[in-house]
Amino acid sequence: MNILITGATLPDGTTSDLLVEHGVITGRGTGLTKAGATVIDASGLQALPGLVDLHTHLREPGFEQSETVLTGSRAAAAGGFTAVHAMANTSPVADTAGVVEQVASLGEQHGYVTVRPIGAVTVGLAGERLSEIGAMAQSRAAVRVFSDDGRCVSDALLMRRALEYVKTFGGVIAQHAQEPRLTEGAQMNEGVLSSELGLPGWPAVAEEAIIARDVLLAQHVGARLHVCHLSTAGSVEVVRWAKARGIAVTAEVTPHHLLLDEQLASGYDARFKVNPPLRRAEDVLALRAALAEGVIDIVATDHAPHPVETKECAWQEASFGMVGLESALSVVQAAVVDSGQLSWADVARVLSIAPAAIGRLAGYDAPLTVGAPANLTLYDPSVRRAFGVELLRGKGVNSPYLGRRLPGRVVATVHRGVPTVLDGELRAPEEVVGHG
Numbered sequence: 001m002n003i004l005i006t007g008a009t010l011p012d013g014t015t016s017d018l019l020v021e022h023g024v025i026t027g028r029g030t031g032l033t034k035a036g037a038t039v040i041d042a043s044g045l046q047a048l049p050g051l052v053d054l055h056t057h058l059r060e061p062g063f064e065q066s067e068t069v070l071t072g073s074r075a076a077a078a079g080g081f082t083a084v085h086a087m088a089n090t091s092p093v094a095d096t097a098g099v100v101e102q103v104a105s106l107g108e109q110h111g112y113v114t115v116r117p118i119g120a121v122t123v124g125l126a127g128e129r130l131s132e133i134g135a136m137a138q139s140r141a142a143v144r145v146f147s148d149d150g151r152c153v154s155d156a157l158l159m160r161r162a163l164e165y166v167k168t169f170g171g172v173i174a175q176h177a178q179e180p181r182l183t184e185g186a187q188m189n190e191g192v193l194s195s196e197l198g199l200p201g202w203p204a205v206a207e208e209a210i211i212a213r214d215v216l217l218a219q220h221v222g223a224r225l226h227v228c229h230l231s232t233a234g235s236v237e238v239v240r241w242a243k244a245r246g247i248a249v250t251a252e253v254t255p256h257h258l259l260l261d262e263q264l265a266s267g268y269d270a271r272f273k274v275n276p277p278l279r280r281a282e283d284v285l286a287l288r289a290a291l292a293e294g295v296i297d298i299v300a301t302d303h304a305p306h307p308v309e310t311k312e313c314a315w316q317e318a319s320f321g322m323v324g325l326e327s328a329l330s331v332v333q334a335a336v337v338d339s340g341q342l343s344w345a346d347v348a349r350v351l352s353i354a355p356a357a358i359g360r361l362a363g364y365d366a367p368l369t370v371g372a373p374a375n376l377t378l379y380d381p382s383v384r385r386a387f388g389v390e391l392l393r394g395k396g397v398n399s400p401y402l403g404r405r406l407p408g409r410v411v412a413t414v415h416r417g418v419p420t421v422l423d424g425e426l427r428a429p430e431e432v433v434g435h436g
């Protein structure tokens with residue numbers, strides 16, 4: 001399919017047409033024409049490089065009642081994503097070459113997005129011995145990001161060995177920073193509110209202490225460290241300190257930690273129960289400022305779908321996690337674009353270019369230029385609408401934004417030159433499969 005996009009606003013604020021042929025951008029300028037091309041009128045729309053999520057839970061294999069590679073890929077495409085990195089906490093755990101190749105193959109089979117598996121750091125996520133890191137790196141899936149997300153690699157020696165291993169091939173360890181002894185039974189952010197609500201508190205220092213340890217280990221080894229879902233003002237200062245000393249650390253923040261705070265736990269609505277927990281309003285402001293400053297490198301969704309029965313129950317019995325793929329761009333706009341803290345060029349960086357670079361994903365270093373792969377998103381930032389369950393395209397409905405008015409709407413998503421979303425609607429599988 002050849003596509004002619006007319007009148008799009010590029011991240012730098014200029015207006016341009018874009019011509020896509022055979023999966024590649026072949027023209028950029030004004031007044032472009034192409035006989036027989038599918039024309040998309042992008043007047044008033046913001047063009048962005050296809051979004052890249054470094055932190056997605058697709059649940060397959062093993063937890064298909066929550067999500068599958070297909071349903072998660074559809075949710076991602078609906079949110080403007082063209083690539084996602086699938087976390088390893090599946091069943092079986094993605095700790096072998098066979099499992100990561102299966103996940104990558106399912107992504108190629110469905111075609112909605114590029115699916116890059118993340119390999120487990122330790123066997124079975126048990127934190128006792130290293131997984132088949134080398135075999136996963138050398139597999140057809142070419143894994144470059146390793147994480148036990150959901151669990152912290154709390155053993156310092158094991159973490160050092162993992163960092164040493166991935167250094168040999170340019171990989172990165174993505175750490176879920178949570179000191180387990182400090183968070184046993186924890187349910188929400190530790191503070192005055194947790195005491196008032198009678199919920200066991202989750203101290204900020206449990207995150208900050210692990211980040212401090214790990215940046216020192218990364219410095220000692222000379223390896224790359226990535227901090228998952230950073231959530232506190234103190235964590236920002238640790239990462240700032242490390243970067244000032246030239247330590248190879250990157251960090252992510254989730255959309256929900258940029259917009260929501262601990263006060264939402266007051267109603268005991270388990271849609272707001274997440275790991276790490278929603279923090280103080282002061283932390284939210286610090287995270288926004290750190291993202292604008294570049295101390296935090298990227299936004300990642302931590303999309304975590306769960307069956308309804310595990311969220312519509314008593315808070316202390318509920319699962320941790322929120323879905324976030326379909327709402328990510330709108331939440332980022334609400335939190336940091338409409339406030340003037342981030343430009344659309346910044347959004348392109350934190351939601352596409354930088355996460356692709358961290359994950360060693362090719363084709364995103366010079367997006368929306370002639371010769372680049374045609375991975376792009378057309379977004380209408382002028383829309384305001386109530387975010388409803390009808391906008392969710394995965395299996396999970398555990399969104400914290402249901403009923404909340406959010407800005408923006410993804411009008412089109414193009415993955416490797418094939419539209420996966422047109423006029424705001426997902427295309428049918430038969431129109432996508434085999435083309436991505």
